[in-house]
Amino acid sequence: MRARKKSFLTGYSFTRAWKDGSIIVKMSSVVFGLGCFVRKQFIKGFMLLFAEIAILLFMMKEGMYYLKKLITLGDVEQYKIWNEAKSVYEYVDGDRSLIILLYGIITLAILFCAVILMRISVINAYKAEEYVKNNKRPPSLKDEVYELFDNNLHKTLLFLPISGVLIFTILPLIFMMSMAFTNYSVENSKLVLFDWVGLKNFKNMINFGSGLGKTFWPVLGWTILWAICATFSNYFIGMVLAMFINWKEIRAKKFWRFCFVLTVAIPHFVTLLILRQMLQPEGAVNILLRNMGILQARESLPFFTNTVWARVTVVLINIWVGVPYTLLQVTGILQNIPGELYDSARVDGAGPVTIFRKITLPYMLFVTTPFLITVFAGNVNNFNVIFLTSQGYPRAVESTAGKTDLLITWLYKLTIENQYFDVGAVIGIMTFITLGIASLISFRLSGSYKNEEGFR
Amino acid sequence: MRKRSLAILLAAMLAATLPGCSKKVETTGKNNATPDEQQSSTETVEPVSMELSVWSPSEDQDPQYGEWLNTMCNKFNEEHPEWDITFNYGVCTESDAKKLVPQDIDAAADVFLFSSTGLENLCQANSLSQLGGKYLDTINENYSKVLVDGLTYEDGGVYGVPMTTNTFFMYYDKSVYSEDDVKSLETMLEKGKVAIPLTDGFYSSSFYLGAGCTFFGEDGRDRNAGIDLGGENATAVTNYLVDLVKNPNMVVATPADAIAMMREGNVNAYLCGTWQAEQTKEILGDNFGVAPLPSFNLNGTETQMKPFGSSKAIGVKSTTKYPEVAIELAMYLGGYEGQKLHYETRNYVPCYNELLEDAGIREDIVVKTDAYTIANIAVPRSNFTEMTYFWTPAESFGTELRDGVVTHDNAKEKTEAFNASANSSGIQ
Numbered sequence: 001m002r003a004r005k006k007s008f009l010t011g012y013s014f015t016r017a018w019k020d021g022s023i024i025v026k027m028s029s030v031v032f033g034l035g036c037f038v039r040k041q042f043i044k045g046f047m048l049l050f051a052e053i054a055i056l057l058f059m060m061k062e063g064m065y066y067l068k069k070l071i072t073l074g075d076v077e078q079y080k081i082w083n084e085a086k087s088v089y090e091y092v093d094g095d096r097s098l099i100i101l102l103y104g105i106i107t108l109a110i111l112f113c114a115v116i117l118m119r120i121s122v123i124n125a126y127k128a129e130e131y132v133k134n135n136k137r138p139p140s141l142k143d144e145v146y147e148l149f150d151n152n153l154h155k156t157l158l159f160l161p162i163s164g165v166l167i168f169t170i171l172p173l174i175f176m177m178s179m180a181f182t183n184y185s186v187e188n189s190k191l192v193l194f195d196w197v198g199l200k201n202f203k204n205m206i207n208f209g210s211g212l213g214k215t216f217w218p219v220l221g222w223t224i225l226w227a228i229c230a231t232f233s234n235y236f237i238g239m240v241l242a243m244f245i246n247w248k249e250i251r252a253k254k255f256w257r258f259c260f261v262l263t264v265a266i267p268h269f270v271t272l273l274i275l276r277q278m279l280q281p282e283g284a285v286n287i288l289l290r291n292m293g294i295l296q297a298r299e300s301l302p303f304f305t306n307t308v309w310a311r312v313t314v315v316l317i318n319i320w321v322g323v324p325y326t327l328l329q330v331t332g333i334l335q336n337i338p339g340e341l342y343d344s345a346r347v348d349g350a351g352p353v354t355i356f357r358k359i360t361l362p363y364m365l366f367v368t369t370p371f372l373i374t375v376f377a378g379n380v381n382n383f384n385v386i387f388l389t390s391q392g393y394p395r396a397v398e399s400t401a402g403k404t405d406l407l408i409t410w411l412y413k414l415t416i417e418n419q420y421f422d423v424g425a426v427i428g429i430m431t432f433i434t435l436g437i438a439s440l441i442s443f444r445l446s447g448s449y450k451n452e453e454g455f456r
Numbered sequence: 457m458r459k460r461s462l463a464i465l466l467a468a469m470l471a472a473t474l475p476g477c478s479k480k481v482e483t484t485g486k487n488n489a490t491p492d493e494q495q496s497s498t499e500t501v502e503p504v505s506m507e508l509s510v511w512s513p514s515e516d517q518d519p520q521y522g523e524w525l526n527t528m529c530n531k532f533n534e535e536h537p538e539w540d541i542t543f544n545y546g547v548c549t550e551s552d553a554k555k556l557v558p559q560d561i562d563a564a565a566d567v568f569l570f571s572s573t574g575l576e577n578l579c580q581a582n583s584l585s586q587l588g589g590k591y592l593d594t595i596n597e598n599y600s601k602v603l604v605d606g607l608t609y610e611d612g613g614v615y616g617v618p619m620t621t622n623t624f625f626m627y628y629d630k631s632v633y634s635e636d637d638v639k640s641l642e643t644m645l646e647k648g649k650v651a652i653p654l655t656d657g658f659y660s661s662s663f664y665l666g667a668g669c670t671f672f673g674e675d676g677r678d679r680n681a682g683i684d685l686g687g688e689n690a691t692a693v694t695n696y697l698v699d700l701v702k703n704p705n706m707v708v709a710t711p712a713d714a715i716a717m718m719r720e721g722n723v724n725a726y727l728c729g730t731w732q733a734e735q736t737k738e739i740l741g742d743n744f745g746v747a748p749l750p751s752f753n754l755n756g757t758e759t760q761m762k763p764f765g766s767s768k769a770i771g772v773k774s775t776t777k778y779p780e781v782a783i784e785l786a787m788y789l790g791g792y793e794g795q796k797l798h799y800e801t802r803n804y805v806p807c808y809n810e811l812l813e814d815a816g817i818r819e820d821i822v823v824k825t826d827a828y829t830i831a832n833i834a835v836p837r838s839n840f841t842e843m844t845y846f847w848t849p850a851e852s853f854g855t856e857l858r859d860g861v862v863t864h865d866n867a868k869e870k871t872e873a874f875n876a877s878a879n880s881s882g883i884q
Contacts, residue, residue: 078582078774087589088783091774094582096561186841187881189580191558211882281859298704305859394859395852397873400882402852418848419555420883 014119017126028125029118035125039138048121055114063107070104073097073182073195097184097194105175180425187420194422201426212423215401215410220434222311223406227379227438230318231372237319238326239334239364243356245327246334257331264324272388275317279303279389304390307403314404318385329371330364337363369446373439380435381408407431503537506778508785509544511553511565515802517545521734522801525789532788539781550622550768557583557773566776567786571622572606572767575839579609585772586613591783598791598809602830603767606839616769617790620730620804623765623834624659625825626750627736628725629718630743638725638747640758648724651707651714654697654857657850658764659727665762665835667693667754671846676838683846685875694867696754697857708858715739733803733822746825748833765834767807799823842879849877 017025028035032052036045074095081090128138139147148156180201184194207213245256263271278284286300295301302309337360345355386392387409392402400418401410407427415424516525529543546565548556554574557564558581570578578584587595592614595604603618628638632648644650653659661671667689673681684690700706707714707723714726719739727749728736737744749761770786772779788794795806799817805826806812817823837843853874856862862870 080586080774082588083779084589086780087591088779089586089588090779091582091585093775185883186577186844187883189577189841191581211880215882298702302859305855305861393855394861395855397849397852397856397870398877398882399852400848414883418844419559420881423883 012123012127012130014123017122021122021126022129025122025125025129028121032117032121035121035128038125039128039132041124041128041138041141043141044124044144048117048124051117052114055110055117058110059107062103063110066100066103066107069095069100070107074100074193077193094193096192097182101178101182102175105171105178109171176425177429178425179421180429182422184421184425185419185423191419197422201422205423205426205430215399216427216430219401219405219407219410220430222403223380223431224434224438226311226315226382226404226406227376229315230322230379230382230385231376233315233319234322234326234375235368235372238323239330241323242327242330242334243360246331257327260327261324263321268321269384269388271321272317272384275320276304276389279313281305304393304404307394310390310394310404314386314390317389318379318382321385329368333364333367334360365446370443373442376442377435377439380406380431380438382406383408383412387412407434503540505540505542506781507542507544508567508776508778508782509546509565510785511546511548511556511568513549513569514547515731516569516798517547522797524798524801528789528794528797529785531793532785535788536781536784541781553771554578557581557771561773561775564773566773566778566782567789568771568773569619570616570769570771572616572769573837573839573843575607575609575615576841577844578771579611579615580841582774583771584615585774585776585779585783586615587617587772587783588613591787594787599807600809602836603807606767606836607769616771617786618807619768619770619790619795620798620807621765621826621830622729622768623763623826623829624727624729624749625763625829626725626727626747627732627740628745628747629740630745632724633745635745635747638745639750641750641752641761644725644750645703645705649705649707649722651709651711651717651723651726653710653714653727653854654701654708655851655854656710657847657854660697660850660854661846662727662749662761662763663693663697663752664690665764666752666759669693671764671835671843672838672840674835676836676840676843679840679842682842683875683878685871685878690875691868691871692754694857694862694871695864696752698862698864698867701858701860708854730803730805730822730826746821748825748829760833762833762835763829764837765830766837766839845881846878848882849874852877 024035024038031049033045033048036042036048074097076094078094079092081092083090131138181196181198182194183190183197183200185191204210204212205216208217241260244250245253250256280286280303281300285303286295289295289301290297290299303313304310341359342355345359350358383406386404386406390402390404392405392409392413395402395405400414405413408431411424411427411431414420414427510525510529512525515521517523525545526543529541529545533539533541533543544565548565548568550569550571551574553568553570554577557568557570557578561581561583564583575584595614595617599618603621604614607616607618608614626638628644629648633644637643637647641650664685665671669687669690670681670684672678672683701708707717709717709723709726711726711728711732714723714728715732715735717723718726718736733746749763751758751760753759770790772782772786776782790808792808792810795804795808795811798804799806799811803822805823806817811817812827853862853870856870
């Protein structure tokens with residue numbers, strides 16, 4: 001949107017070029033760089049032409065093949081030929097849908113590049129033409145390179161990050177997402193050759209009656225509940241802890257801070273695995289309680305075996321590993337709150353609770369809402385804390401997901417352990433949608449979005 | 457397509473540079489040694505260089521257990537002067553092969569070990585090479601028909617070289633149990649601690665199989681029969697297991713955990729297959745005892761626990777570039793010498809006929825128990841992909857049993873739910 005507005009302002013949009021340009025401008029859409037050659041911008045013209053030839057060669061050699069195959073995702077079966085001399089079967093490879101899907105999508109991306117190059121070619125031709133019309137010399141390559149470090153510096157700086165995101169994030173993402181519309185799964189042996197099935201997987205997933213839907217909705221519900229509990233428990237406990245340590249009367253502040261941050265020094269997963277071992281039915285905690293006489297000989301607390309216990313346990317574990325981080329982040333912000341605010345509040349007779357409610361909390365929330373949203377997103381996908389402790393248990397016999405399984409751990413179990421890649425892709429998309437909606441709404445409602453200058 | 461050509465190019469470059477040099481040095485060394493060989497070496501053709509990748513469980517490549525795979529591969533290379541093979545070793549357990557090989561077949565090993573129960577998965581994913589001609593003849597000649605049948609796919613083709621049988625039995629401490637004690641689970645539980653991994657369907661199924669429940673018919677070959685955990689007998693077993701986990705001498709632990717407990721003396725007997733024989737021998741020393749699964753008292757009738765029986769085999773990737781070499785290697789690994797060394801290093805029970813007649817091996821108590829179990833007790837485990845539906849619910853069910861969620865009151869409903877889940881992927 002912004003880009004179009006800008007090229008309109010400078011007068012070089014594609015539509016205008018197409019409408020007002022001469023035949024040479026129009027021809028530039030077929031022969032890239034033609035306009036440049038005519039205006040003696042040889043190097044630029046050559047680069048455009050070279051790119052076009054390269055793309056055309058690729059399309060002729062492989063691109064067309066993959067595009068055509070992309071429609072059916074391949075249908076040639078592997079077959080074998082008996083080689084009497086060697087006494088072996090020699091196999092001739094058939095189509096492989098996954099490879100076709102991958103290369104098909106790469107081909108589409110290259111075609112997209114071709115369209116962009118065509119736009120560049122046409123606009124450039126038009127631009128050069130306009131320069132000549134106004135009796136100016138069209139910019140040379142040197143001029144344009146110079147521009148890239150001056151007026152167009154933003155393009156130079158953004159080129160690498162943007163292309164990195166496109167190639168390493170967006171492209172694989174499209175590839176993974178497209179699996180959601182196929183039946184790529186061990187079910188009915190669709191691992192080599194699979195087909196497009198449209199929205200069938202999605203319908204199955206959101207259908208309350210199907211086996212998949214019966215699992216999906218409870219897992220989604222728990223994922224959201226977990227993310228809320230995990231985020232806010234860490235946030236508030238970390239804040240209260242930081243405030244205590246910040247208290248004027250508390251001595252040896254650095255020592256206390258050091259104590260709490262010490263848990264960060266141990267790698268996350270080590271802590272989690274140790275806690276898992278300790279909380280088993282025959283683990284250290286239960287045995288200790290038995291020895292102390294609190295539990296009977298073969299009794300044990302159902303840390304990972306009762307739904308409510310398991311859910312509370314994982315939230316508590318998350319507090320243990322997460323609070324030190326919040327503590328560190330919050331401490332900095334707390335020290336930033338102007339001391340006069342507190343002094344005047346105290347003069348007005350406000351108690352500690354009122355001060356917290358009216359000054360500290362609003363200030364904190366204002367500054368940290370964007371941070372909270374990131375933490376929330378991180379918790380929706382908090383694989384480690386669940387997978388390394390409860391492993392999703394307790395799990396009912398009739399379900400593929402346990403009571404503490406998040407969407408992400410369920411996805412792992414379905415794809416890596418059971419090879420239901422199509423369903424996995426659908427879950428991935430659903431997680432993305434959930435996160436997107438939750439983050440957007442909360443960010444829009446937050447003070448930091450509505451009033452950037454707000455808190456003073 | 458591009459990826460593959462690049463891979464070929466890289467492989468060719470590697471093959472041309474690295475091993476090419478070393479081989480040349482070797483031949484000149486030989487030439488200097490004896491004049492006779494000099495004569496012959498002028499006639500021999502330059503060996504064909506190639507790279508083969510081989511996958512096996514990590515223990516087979518562990519110097520602590522004799523590096524079975526590496527030793528055999530190097531020997532194979534020496535025995536075939538016409539080929540100059542560079543081996544790449546990778547780790548993949550027999551049961552994971554059915555997933556890891558089809559996942560990215562270009563990156564998968566040319567030769568790998570797999571569990572016969574993954575046969576249908578692997579064949580449906582076009583991952584295995586069929587064996588024929590002289591190789592098939594050798595297989596039919598040297599291995600028992602039951603094993604070969606287990607490696608025969610629906611199309612009638614044989615897709616692997618048998619490696620060993622795959623079932624389980626019981627290791628016990630002779631200082632705690634006598635030979636009569638180990639015949640009954642009840643007696644065993646009175647005298648000492650027994651570890652049974654109820655949370656793993658592979659082991660817990662032995663109770664249900666003993667009571668007459670079937671998995672795809674009696675012989676595991678009737679797809680329409682499905683998994684039958686529906687009858688009265690299944691509920692009776694569930695009720696038995698509810699009581700069993702309450703027994704203070706009953707420990708629910710995986711074989712890997714059980715062996716650690718055995719070292720500490722907290723477990724006196726546990727269930728496992730041949731793959732932990734060596735370690736158990738180390739712990740128990742002279743008191744090392746092996747016996748077939750005991751029987752258990754199901755409502756007054758002594759019922760024999762029955763384990764699943766299947767086999768482990770060596771497979772060749774269908775898309776391998778050197779099918780002849782790969783098949784030769786697979787035959788060599790599963791042949792006389794391969795199985796002999798596997799037995800010596802890791803106590804893998806051989807299944808090569810000639811080896812089984814070897815008196816020393818035949819008298820081995822582990823081999824004996826394994827052979828007895830396969831011949832008399834074990835139930836053939838199905839190769840159907842539908843069999844995989846069973847494991848997840850079995851794990852859930854076992855955990856619920858252990859945690860006391862399954863009780864006498866809900867045993868019937870829970871068993872029915874178990875039966876339903878075991879017959880469905882839960883994904884539709």
